[in-house]
Amino acid sequence: MLAAIWHFSFHVADLDRSVAFYRDVLGMELVHVQDQDNAYTRSLVGYPDARLRVAQLAVPGKGEHVSTHDLELVEYVEPRGERQDPARHHPGAAHMAFAVADITAEHARLTGLGVRFVSPPNRITAGANTGGAACYFLDPDDITLELVQPPPHRAHLLPGGRP
Structure with missing residues (x-):
């Protein structure tokens, strides 16, 4: 049974640009940034050569909740993805x-x-x-x-x- 929302995630082309937008423009708090280049990450995402850059951000003033962050931004360094059509009417768009x-x-x-x-x-x-x-x-x-x-x-x- 589900207990809580841990975070929501977006895959982005440039992690630094996206962090600047969510932090500096929207006012979210940057909680943590990390490079993920390990067997656990490769197994989790299902790509044997996966290398990711990840940032975690939180809405300020929300108080304590189960996770330290609300939004996770992920840049795939390897494998690099291609831009897809993000139009709101496509199935899978969020x-x-x-x-x-x-x-x-x-x-x-x-x-x-x-x-x-x-x-x-x-x-x-x-x-x-x-x-x-x-x-x-x-x-x-x-x-x-x-x-x-x-x-x-x-x-x-x-x-x-x-x-």
């Missing part, structure tokens, strides 16, 4: 959503830093999060990310949120 208290302000801040948005903040008018807002944006590898402002009845669940 995205990660970040909760924010003020989506309009965060959209403006990120736009000012050159972040590429798919859409402006959209008011959620149907479903479980009616009353909130959301928008999609892209990381340096065109991985889809999302900002979500929870609806008023859930805003108190954010760090520093009000009931």
Whole structure:
């Protein structure tokens, strides 16, 4: 039986570029960076020549949880992969959503830093999060990310949120 989420992972073309984006632009905390060039890693990923660079990042202020990090970024040094079509409509495509208290302000801040948005903040008018807002944006590898402002009845669940 599953007990918790350990982390979410994205495979990236340039680990240093991606760490800079997630840390310096989005404000995540860099927890750990390591090179993985060992028998365990090769067995785990199923590539006999695998060499990876890995970074672990956490959302600040979340408090203690089972893992030290929320997001793992992986660069395959060997074998090098080829860029695939990351379009959101393809099976296997993924995205990660970040909760924010003020989506309009965060959209403006990120736009000012050159972040590429798919859409402006959209008011959620149907479903479980009616009353909130959301928008999609892209990381340096065109991985889809999302900002979500929870609806008023859930805003108190954010760090520093009000009931």
